[in-house]
Amino acid sequence: MSADPGLARRIWHQLEPIHAVFYYAPEVFAEAARLGYSVDTRWPSYFAWRSAPLGAAGSGLVAAAFYSFSPAMVGQHIPAAWQVAPPAHVLQARLAAVDAMFRAQLGGRITDPRIGQAADLARRAAENAPTAGRPLAAANADLSWPDEPHLVLWQAITILREQRGDGHVAALLTAGLGPCEALVSFAAVGAAPAETFASRGWTPGEWAAAADQLACRGWIGPDGTATAKGRDGRDAIERRTDQLAASPWQAIGEDQAARLAELVHPILEAALLTGLFPPNTTLGIGKIPDPWASPASSSPTGPA
Numbered sequence: 001m002s003a004d005p006g007l008a009r010r011i012w013h014q015l016e017p018i019h020a021v022f023y024y025a026p027e028v029f030a031e032a033a034r035l036g037y038s039v040d041t042r043w044p045s046y047f048a049w050r051s052a053p054l055g056a057a058g059s060g061l062v063a064a065a066f067y068s069f070s071p072a073m074v075g076q077h078i079p080a081a082w083q084v085a086p087p088a089h090v091l092q093a094r095l096a097a098v099d100a101m102f103r104a105q106l107g108g109r110i111t112d113p114r115i116g117q118a119a120d121l122a123r124r125a126a127e128n129a130p131t132a133g134r135p136l137a138a139a140n141a142d143l144s145w146p147d148e149p150h151l152v153l154w155q156a157i158t159i160l161r162e163q164r165g166d167g168h169v170a171a172l173l174t175a176g177l178g179p180c181e182a183l184v185s186f187a188a189v190g191a192a193p194a195e196t197f198a199s200r201g202w203t204p205g206e207w208a209a210a211a212d213q214l215a216c217r218g219w220i221g222p223d224g225t226a227t228a229k230g231r232d233g234r235d236a237i238e239r240r241t242d243q244l245a246a247s248p249w250q251a252i253g254e255d256q257a258a259r260l261a262e263l264v265h266p267i268l269e270a271a272l273l274t275g276l277f278p279p280n281t282t283l284g285i286g287k288i289p290d291p292w293a294s295p296a297s298s299s300p301t302g303p304a
Helices: 007-024 026-035 041-053 059-066 071-076 087-111 111-127 137-143 149-174 179-186 194-200 205-214 228-244 247-252 254-272
Strands: none
Touching: 007 041, 007 059, 007 087, 007 149, 007 205, 007 228, 007 247, 007 254, 026 087, 041 059, 041 071, 041 137, 059 071, 087 111, 087 149, 087 254, 111 149, 111 247, 111 254, 137 149, 149 228, 179 194, 179 205, 179 247, 228 247, 247 254
């Protein structure tokens, strides 16, 4: 493993919002509407965009891969998404939506040679990301690379974030946390208000049952906040997630990872300054970081 175990987390904080703002951008909603998806909420297209690399997957597979979403919520959108547009059409439209989003956010800076440099570094990292046992990362890694640098950059970031997310699921499973328990424990450490996690579709009864399980394990107290044992448990999950996400950054080296963070900072800032990225998310990310954060804090990875 890397001599700096916080490296994977720090670079993830730089890259994740560049990917995640996609699910909020008006250009992306416009492309979803063109395909025929309802855009009253982001969920019909979200499930299509994110699961399309898996092919025409059923709700069981998507719920398993996404992990933290209620299977009932997944079933509201999958497999119905593939009757609106087949996965191959969704993937073509996804690149068109990424292109429109970046052009809106960056304007004339879209041709800045630093984007090409960032794309080259991110692609190198992504091509060194192990995908064994990581279905979402593997599915995205199987896609052909686009030609334009900003599209290469987004696709590489997507592979890397899904590879980290798949590893996070492995860490949660190893810790014995089911999907709803993962969310309850994350809310309990203050990553975001509990109501933020309502977007994952669990019923109040399911949330309460997961809280009872965590209370029985000594992870949360009567007020729903994490105990010392719960905080230690979540910290161990985050450390294991970092370890499982370290390989791509070992491959390119810390200096090149730092260079990538420097190169993408204007893109990150442009994405966040659109105001589209919510201040509270299930990822626990919402502020504009420095180009290269000094030692990793206890800020969490978030549920997949």
